Amino acid sequence: MFSGAQLSLHPMRDDFIAIILDAIGALEPWRSRLRIETDDVSTLVVGPPEALFPAMRDLFVRAAASEAHCVLHATVSRGCPGEPDDPICAPGAARPAGGSMAERVAAAAGRVAGAQPVGRSVAAQFSLYPLGAADASADGMGGHMAEIMGCIDFLKASGCFERSKNFCTKLRGDAGPVFATLAEAFTSFGAPDGHVAMDATVSANSPSAA
Amino acid sequence: MFSGAQLSLHPMRDDFIAIILDAIGALEPWRSRLRIETDDVSTLVVGPPEALFPAMRDLFVRAAASEAHCVLHATVSRGCPGEPDDPICAPGAARPAGGSMAERVAAAAGRVAGAQPVGRSVAAQFSLYPLGAADASADGMGGHMAEIMGCIDFLKASGCFERSKNFCTKLRGDAGPVFATLAEAFTSFGAPDGHVAMDATVSANSPSAA
Numbered sequence: 001m002f003s004g005a006q007l008s009l010h011p012m013r014d015d016f017i018a019i020i021l022d023a024i025g026a027l028e029p030w031r032s033r034l035r036i037e038t039d040d041v042s043t044l045v046v047g048p049p050e051a052l053f054p055a056m057r058d059l060f061v062r063a064a065a066s067e068a069h070c071v072l073h074a075t076v077s078r079g080c081p082g083e084p085d086d087p088i089c090a091p092g093a094a095r096p097a098g099g100s101m102a103e104r105v106a107a108a109a110g111r112v113a114g115a116q117p118v119g120r121s122v123a124a125q126f127s128l129y130p131l132g133a134a135d136a137s138a139d140g141m142g143g144h145m146a147e148i149m150g151c152i153d154f155l156k157a158s159g160c161f162e163r164s165k166n167f168c169t170k171l172r173g174d175a176g177p178v179f180a181t182l183a184e185a186f187t188s189f190g191a192p193d194g195h196v197a198m199d200a201t202v203s204a205n206s207p208s209a210a
Numbered sequence: 211m212f213s214g215a216q217l218s219l220h221p222m223r224d225d226f227i228a229i230i231l232d233a234i235g236a237l238e239p240w241r242s243r244l245r246i247e248t249d250d251v252s253t254l255v256v257g258p259p260e261a262l263f264p265a266m267r268d269l270f271v272r273a274a275a276s277e278a279h280c281v282l283h284a285t286v287s288r289g290c291p292g293e294p295d296d297p298i299c300a301p302g303a304a305r306p307a308g309g310s311m312a313e314r315v316a317a318a319a320g321r322v323a324g325a326q327p328v329g330r331s332v333a334a335q336f337s338l339y340p341l342g343a344a345d346a347s348a349d350g351m352g353g354h355m356a357e358i359m360g361c362i363d364f365l366k367a368s369g370c371f372e373r374s375k376n377f378c379t380k381l382r383g384d385a386g387p388v389f390a391t392l393a394e395a396f397t398s399f400g401a402p403d404g405h406v407a408m409d410a411t412v413s414a415n416s417p418s419a420a
Contacts, residue, residue, distance in 0.1 A: 006335070006377055008411055010220035010281055017417065040418040041333050041411060044376050071220055073283050075337055075409050077377040081355050123251050125216070127285055129339040129407055131354050144341050144405075145291050166254050167216055167287040167407070195354075197339055197377070199285050199409035201218055201251060207227065208250040 001193065003078035003089045004035075004046035007056065013068040023063035030055040035088055042075075047088050049078065053183035056202075061120045061175050064204035076186055076198040081132075098192050101150040108184035109157040115180035123162070123209060124178050125170040126200035130190030144190075151189040155181065168199075178202070211403065213288035213299045214245075214256035217266065223278040236272035240265040245298055252285075257298050259288065263393035266412075271330045271385050274414035286396055286408040291342075308402050311360040318394035319367040325390035333372070333419060334388050335380040336410035340400030354400075361399040365391065378409075388412070 011019040027036065027045075034047035034055060045052060060072045077083070099107070130147040152169060155161045158181045160171040171178050182200055190196035203209075221229040237246065237255075244257035244265060255262060270282045287293070309317070340357040362379060365371045368391045370381040381388050392410055400406035413419075 004376060006375065008281065008283075010222060012220060012222055012226040014224045016222040016279065039375075039380075040416045041335050041380065041413050042375075046376065069226065071218065071283075073218075073281075073411060075377050075411075077337075080377065082358070083376060125251050127287075127407060127409075129341060131339060131341065148292070165216065165249075165252075166214060166256065166293060167285050167290065170249075170251065197337065197409075199337075199407075201283060201285075203251050206250045 001079050001089060002046070002083040002085050003049055003052065004044060005052055005056065005074045005076040006042040006044055007059070008042045008073045009059065009063055010071045010073070011063055011066060011068040012070070013066070019063050019066045019068055019070070023059050026058040026062035027055055030058070033088065035086070046086055048090065049183055049187050052076065053179050053186070057118070057175055057179035060122070060202055060204070061118055064120050064122070067205055069205045069207060070203070072202045074198070074200045076200065077196070078186070079193060079195040081195060104188045105150060105154040105157060108154045108188040111184055112158045112160070112177050112180045115177040117174040118176045120175045120204060121173070122175045122178050122202050122204045123170065123172045123206065124182065124200060124202040125165060125168045126182060126185070126198055127168045128185055128189060129197040131195040131197065147189045151185050154184065154188065211289050211299060212293040212295050213259055213262065214254060215262055215266070215284045215286040216252040216254055217269070218252045218283045219269065219273055220281045220283070221273055221276060221278040222280070223276070229273050229276045229278055229280070233269050233273035236268040237265055240268070243298065245296070256296055258300065259393055259397050262286065263389050267328070267385055267389035270332070270412055270414070271328055274330050274332070277415055279415045279417060280413070282412045284408070284410045286410065287406070288396070289403060289405040291405060314398045315360060315364040315367060318364045318398040321394055322368045322370070322387050322390045325387040327384040328386045330385045330414060331383070332385045332388050332412050332414045333380065333382045333416065334392065334410060334412040335375060335378045336392060336395070336408055337378045338395055338399060339407040339409070341405040341407065357399045361395050364394065364398065
């Protein structure tokens with residue numbers, strides 16, 4: 001299954017170029033498992049989810065170590081029928097095999113509980129889009145909304161939940177469990193082989209953080 | 211239909227706070243038509259699409275006038291079954307009434323052709339997510355993918371198309387037609403009353419722009 005992300009890193013400081021170039025160095029240990037291409041708006045990273053999310057974490061934590069107010073934006077996708085498949089995307093470990101919603105929520109929360117902290121506090125917000133799933137019920141809440149509601153149940157059990165917002169859910173905590181929470185939301189909800197997209201924003205060192 | 215956006219503005223300069231506060235002033239003429247709420251990650255703007263996109267344009271063009279490298283990220287949504295309806299979202303003008311794909315592509319391109327330039331060059335990339343539409347065909351390309359492919363046909367006729375990327379499409383041009391193109395993609399594709407989301411990134415003054 002083809003999976004990857006378009007990443008944009010925004011350090012809000014005069015020396016943003018130096019911060020970005022330094023942060024890209026944090027991707028080095030991941031390069032054998034990812035295909036990376038850059039233009040003036042974003043960097044494409046293609047690879048399996050279990051490499052994508054830790055690579056994003058390492059990139060962002062390195063940038064945030066500058067103590068500049070930094071924001072990472074990620075457009076993440078798996079299973080898009082319009083993308084070619086790529087051998088680099090084959091998962092190296094068994095992915096969640098589906099299961100009932102309650103089982104998936106519990107398993108995902110269990111994996112986040114095992115995530116190592118990295119010593120950097122972040123805020124994040126994201127939206128999850130399970131595509132190609134019909135609305136199943138008359139009130140319009142079936143299909144993709146059932147997966148979204150199940151994901152929100154998981155988020156509330158993740159230890160990183162801050163609050164529901166319009167169009168997205170906000171997380172706060174150490175970057176280790178926060179990026180693990182994003183990874184679990186992306187892989188455990190929506191059909192295992194379905195087309196799922198995520199729109200995520202992660203912020204550190206904001207002068208207006210609560 | 212409930213519609214709105216979570217907006218994050220990122221000026222990559224030491225004085226980013228002053229640039230953001232000044233840019234928010236550009237939203238003043240739109241305040242009667244929008245509900246606006248801010249936290250440390252984003253600003254929620256609720257209102258009809260015909261106010262949302264010009265308001266985003268004015269916010270971003272004001273920030274870019276600082277000549278700092280600025281990026282706007284927008285998570286835009288309409289028709290989400292999980293959101294309450296809000297009277298402020300009622301469209302003030304007739305929205306596209308659907309029609310065949312070829313008719314919608316031509317009508318949307320015609321409206322972009324009438325968009326006024328504002329004198330600021332930008333790059334943009336975005337993804338469109340028509341939700342709750344089942345895959346209709348055995349090759350997985352029906353339903354939501356048919357709407358996405360139709361939207362890409364429109365983008366190629368918009369005058370702002372730069373190239374297709376993995377997971378998104380990239381635009382380049384004057385901010386006037388570029389934001390008009392985003393508005394048309396959001397309103398003319400996906401079911402007229404369906405749940406549609408957009409993930410958009412707009413960039414100006416990039417030192418690495420082509």
